[in-house]
C-alpha cells in the first residue's frame with residue numbers, strides 16, 4: 079500500500095454491515111479490469127427492485143404471469159421429482175444439459191418447423207446466458223455487432239462486457255430494416271470490416287413489439303449466406319402469439335447452412351424462475367459455447383432441468399401457453415385502450431400481435447429518463463426508458479411498457495399515471511417557452 083492510499087482497515091467497532099462497507103469505495107476504481115469498468119447495466123434489471131415495492135405499479139419488467147401456473151401441476155411435478163429423481167436432481171449434470179431435456183427441446187423447436195438434434199443443443203441458464211455465451215464466443219474488443227435499434231436491454235451488459243462495437247439497424251413495423259442492414263454491411267466491407275454477429279429478435283421484438291416479415295427473414299438469411307456473417311436469432315416470444323400465423327424461424331430458413339445460432343427459453347412459455355433456456359448452433363460453435371459455460375457455471379441447475387422434463391412428460395405445454403396468451407391478449411388490449419386515452423396526441427406506439435411489450439415514442443422534447451424519475455417519485459409507476467435499449471445514446475424520447483405482469487385494472491391505472499407524468503412535462507415545457 080502506498081502512503082497516499084486510503085486505509086483498507088475496517089472501521090473499528092462498527093457493526094458487520096459497516097465493516098463490509100469500506101471507507102473509500104473509490105479504491106476499487108483503479109483496480110477494476112478495463113472490461114469491468116466499461117460494463118453498462120441493463121435498464122430493466124436496475125428497475126427490478128421496484129417490483130418489491132407494493133406502492134409502485136411496475137410496467138417495467140418483462141415478467142410473465144406466474145400466478146397462472148396451476149398449483150396442482152406444480153405439486154405433482156415437485157412430488158415426482160422427490161419420489162423418482164431425488165438423488166439425480168440434486169447431482170451435477172452434463173454441461174450441455176440433460177439429454178432428455180435436449181430431446182424435448184428438439185420437439186418444441188419442431189413445432190415451429192425448426193429441425194435440430196439433441197447433440198446440436200446446449201441448455202443454458204435462461205436465454206440470457208445463451209446471449210452471453212454467443213457474444214463471448216465470437217466478440218473480441220472492438221468487433222462490430224449489428225443489432226436492431228432498439229435492441230433487447232438485457233443484451234447491453236453482454237455487448238459491453240465483451241467490448242463489442244454495436245451498430246444499430248433501424249426497426250419498423252416489419253422488423254429490422256434489412257435493406258439498411260445490407261447497406262451497412264457494404265459500407266463496413268469498404269473499410270475491410272466484417273461484422274462478427276447480427277443479433278436479432280424476429281418475433282414480437284423486445285422492446286420494439288414488432289415482428290419481422292417473411293420477405294425480410296428470407297433476405298436476412300440470404301445476406302448472412304452471401305456475406306458469411308453469423309446471425310444470432312433470439313426467439314423467446316415465438317409462442318407468445320395472439321394474432322396472425324407463425325412465420326418460419328431464421329434457423330429454419332438457414333436450412334442447416336450453419337449461419338444461424340438460434341436461442342430460446344422456457345421463461346416465457348413456462349416460468350422464468352427456472353432459469354432454463356437453450357441455444358441450437360453448429361457443432362464447432364456449440365463446443366466453444368460449452369467451454370464458456372464450463373467457465374461460467376459448469377451446468378444449468380439439474381433440479382430446474384428436471385422440473386421441466388417432468389412437467390413436459392405429464393402436461394401439454396401448448397395448453398399452458400394458450401392460457402397465457404389469452405391472459406396477455408386481454409392485457410395488451412387494456413394497455414392499447416389506456417394509451418389511446420391517456421397519452422398525448424403526438425405520441426405513437428406499436429400494436430404488438432404477441433410478446434409482452436409496447437414501445438411508445440413521445441414528442442422529442444420529453445426525455446423518458448427524466449420522465450421515469452418523475453413517474454416513480456410523484457406517481458408511483460415505472461417503465462423502461464428507451465435509452466436502455468440503445469448503446470449509442472438514442473431512444474431518449476421512447477419507452478417500453480409491459481402488459482404481461484399487472485392485471486387489466488392495474489395496467490389502466492399505470493398508463494393513466496404515466497400519462498399524468500407526461501402532462502406535467504408538457505406543461506413544464508410550455509412554461510419554459512418551448513413549443514409542444
Ligand SMILES: Cc1ncc(COP(=O)(O)O)c(C=O)c1O
Nearest residue numbers: 140204205206230284343345355
Ligand atoms: C429478447 C430476450 N432475450 C432473452 C431474454 C432472457 O430470457 P431468460 O429469462 O430466459 O434469461 C429475454 C427476457 O426478457 C428477452 O426478452
